[in-house]
Amino acid sequence: MGTSDLFHEVITLPEPVRSARYKRLVGLDDHKSRLRKEAAVLADPSKIDAWAQQHHNLNFSGNVALTLLKDRAPLLLFAGDVGSGKSALAESFGCDLAEQLGVDVTLYRLKLTTRGEGHVGEMTNLIGKAFNEVTSEAKMGRSADGRLLGITVLVVDEADALVQSREATQMHHEDRAGVDAFLQGIDDFAGTGLPLLVVMCTNRLAALDPAVRRRAAAVFSFRRPNDAQRKQVLSDALEGYGISPESLDKLVLATGPQGAKRPGFTFSDLTQRLVPTAILAAYPDQALSADLILNVASDMDPTPEFNDAAAS
Ligand SMILES: Nc1ncnc2c1ncn2[C@@H]1O[C@H](COP(=O)(O)OP(=O)(O)OP(=O)(O)O)[C@@H](O)[C@H]1O
Ligand SMILES: [Mg+2]
Structure with a gap:
């Protein structure tokens, strides 16, 4: 079985399309900054030692807090509502790391078909192969003298399909074995100091295996946009179309929650449905106008909220 059966195309970052996508993501500055810190410490663990020295006059030997930090598994969970930027951030934050740290970032994205066909031992085998492949790439990320040469990011999208709770009664024996193999792989990474980050995305955090x-x-949560964030997305998207600030405010209200029954629009409702639909409504004979966008918005139902508790 070759790499292409386990992973989608392996991508080297930075790359212009994903860099631009990363910069366009609204409301995720805290996540972006935390990702930078995680990567900076992973890239050069001596930086955190220098911090402890500078601020606390501590040296590393026997320092419990720093050992706790360094011994964690390099596993980050992106959890939350649909269309809120989990996949977009997971597949693009490597561009920022690459630019910050001056090295290439290699992005692996596990294919869901990696679950195999349910033959005995197959899933364990596939997950083992995937982790081996990623480990050998990550090992090339550091020179013999400890210098950072590259960072590897493994993204497991829709992770609930792969590592749903082993308590789920309908779970196939082979799938349980797969979760065990996954946990083993993650544990093997903990404390190795390899320049590797594993990101799992899910909108069903409650369904993920507790282990x-x-x-x-870290668990990063993703939510629907608030008023200011919808305003930002809409004004970015509609720049140059002559939409007045007052009309923009109306659009922000029209796409917000309407009472308890109707939630606000998701980020993706705005970018992948509202704006493109409005443009096609105007095309080819009309100009885009605020009224036209408002009409389109009032005809459109926002994506229903994902009920994590009910799903688990
Ligand atoms: N925070 C954001 N800022 C701007 N645009 C966003 C944001 N989040 C999502 N989008 C838009 O929505 C699209 C879909 O987002 P993405 O695929 O990352 O959603 P997701 O959280 O992975 O959803 P799902 O749970 O359905 O997989 C993005 O390509 C982008 O256009
Ligand atoms: Mg997604």
């Missing part, structure tokens, strides 16, 4: 959740160094 996987427990290992996560």
